[in-house]
Amino acid sequence: MEYCFGVDIGGTTIKMGLFSRKDGLLEKWEIPTRKGTNPTALLKDVALAIEKCLLEKGIKKERLEGVGMAAPGPVTEDGCLRGAINIGWGDVFLADEAEKILGISPILIGNDARVAAFGEYTFGAGKDTNSLLMITLGTGVGGGVILNGQILAGKTGTAGEIGHTTINPFETQPCNCGKKGCLEQYASATGMVRVAQKFLKESDKPSMLRQLEQITAKDVWDKAKVGDEIALQTAQYVSRLLGMAIANACYIADPEIVLIGGGVSQAGEFLLTMVQEAYCENIYSHCRDKKFALAKLRNDAGIYGAAALVFQKK
Numbered sequence: 001m002e003y004c005f006g007v008d009i010g011g012t013t014i015k016m017g018l019f020s021r022k023d024g025l026l027e028k029w030e031i032p033t034r035k036g037t038n039p040t041a042l043l044k045d046v047a048l049a050i051e052k053c054l055l056e057k058g059i060k061k062e063r064l065e066g067v068g069m070a071a072p073g074p075v076t077e078d079g080c081l082r083g084a085i086n087i088g089w090g091d092v093f094l095a096d097e098a099e100k101i102l103g104i105s106p107i108l109i110g111n112d113a114r115v116a117a118f119g120e121y122t123f124g125a126g127k128d129t130n131s132l133l134m135i136t137l138g139t140g141v142g143g144g145v146i147l148n149g150q151i152l153a154g155k156t157g158t159a160g161e162i163g164h165t166t167i168n169p170f171e172t173q174p175c176n177c178g179k180k181g182c183l184e185q186y187a188s189a190t191g192m193v194r195v196a197q198k199f200l201k202e203s204d205k206p207s208m209l210r211q212l213e214q215i216t217a218k219d220v221w222d223k224a225k226v227g228d229e230i231a232l233q234t235a236q237y238v239s240r241l242l243g244m245a246i247a248n249a250c251y252i253a254d255p256e257i258v259l260i261g262g263g264v265s266q267a268g269e270f271l272l273t274m275v276q277e278a279y280c281e282n283i284y285s286h287c288r289d290k291k292f293a294l295a296k297l298r299n300d301a302g303i304y305g306a307a308a309l310v311f312q313k314k
């Protein structure tokens with residue numbers, strides 16, 4: 001009993017990793033996500049991939065401690081995945097379904113952003129802390145809170161969902177969640193581009209962004225770093241909202257460290273410093289020395305966190 005699999009179910013691919021308790025991640029790979037109205041087909045693909053890996057490595061199923069899964073939707077404390085819109089599922093007790101199809105027990109599941117936070121907590125940038133808040137800036141804005149070594153899931157699986165905290169009650173455009181004025185509408189990769197386009201339209205100042213056929217969040221941060229006025233205005237605006245939302249979350253969870261991850265976090269220390277400054281403007285003075293860091297595990301945070309769910313359970 002010394003191995004486990006970490007499985008991170010995404011909208012287009014499923015990331016998979018074989019872990020050993022002693023040596024950590026041994027092998028990782030991806031398979032395509034099969035969408036459907038229920039998880040049966042997808043879980044069969046996962047089962048096949050696991051069988052194949054075990055066969056190749058010569059590992060008997062009995063030596064598995066379990067399988068951890070990160071799922072793209074809210075997961076309640078009792079293990080119910082409350083819908084996964086991106087892949088077409090409604091409410092499902094995913095761990096129970098997976099146990100039946102994979103023939104492996106236990107299966108431990110969590111929301112993908114929360115599990116990624118748990119990965120950073122166990123193996124990454126939060127390794128030496130007791131609590132953390134992680135915010136993931138990608139296509140959307142994910143979040144996760146780890147308190148006392150546990151994922152904070154909450155009654156409805158919503159705890160940590162910082163991307164959908166309202167930071168502008170006057171927004172007229174709807175968020176993907178149907179609400180208006182969510183942090184995600186400004187601080188996700190697409191949100192940042194939307195903000196940049198608004199600033200470009202409102203001004204006739206020259207900007208390198210105007211020469212681009214299609215602006216990406218990376219362009220915004222790259223041009224901000226070299227002093228492009230509109231790009232910098234966008235970066236500051238977005239950072240201000242992020243800092244504010246993080247401060248609000250810290251008034252509730254007050255974690256030891258705040259981690260920023262996701263594709264956009266590749267803007268690095270430049271982004272981190274701006275967000276931290278905005279955080280400090282919005283929090284009690286005695287909380288201003290809070291540690292901020294960039295997440296370390298990048299795209300693997302989900303499989304690491306999923307494996308940590310299993311190894312922690314033992």
Ligand SMILES: [Zn+2]
Pocket residue numbers: 163164175176177178179182184
């Ligand atoms: Zn929203």
